[in-house]
Amino acid sequence: MRQLKGVVSDRGSTYAVSGGMAQDRAEVDDFLKALKKDKKFARATHNTWAVLLRDGTPLKGDDGEAGAGQVILRMLERADLRDHVIVVTRWYGGKKLGGDRFRHVQDCVRLYLEDGAI
Template sequence: MKQILNVVTDRGSKYAVSGCPVENRADIDAALKDLKRNKKFAKATHNTWAAVLSDGTPLKGDDGESGAGLVIVRMLERAELTDHLIVVTRWYGGVKLGGDRFRRVQDCVAAYLDAHG
């Protein structure tokens, strides 16, 4: 799984983004399990994820960051990237970000797409 650490810091919250090719839900579950083998990611406040399968099926998980998975799905659809999992990880910094949290998720996905084409 490719990772970009310390993509964004906002009011104490730190963000990272990871991703890898997937073909089905089993691949997604295996990739998430693999990511969380790293204690740093296992202890993160949120590991929000999404993928759009080649048949057009969107899959997402908010992991407590309500609505963030849909943000990732929409960006994957716009980029026309299928069969690829993107995980945005947040370590909460003690200050609620409100709607800005969605901008930070977008920043992370954009950084991943830029770095990994």
């Protein structure tokens, strides 16, 4: 599991990004369970995620942040990254971010992909 913490901060909200191998929904669930063993991630407001399976099957979860899973999925498709789940975590800071929240999700995923350890 790779984690980049404190990637983006805006109006009190903080974002982090994590990722690792996942070849099916059960492995995604295991990854999320392992991530949430860290109490900080378990208490996060949102843990949105997506994975593009080897056969092209898309899976995603918004965890209350409507549309964020789709943003991650689109970026995985563009990168043609398969069997790798990416989770963007948000700790809500008390102020609504509107459309900026999607830009922050993109920034997190971009930094994760550019980090190069995939």
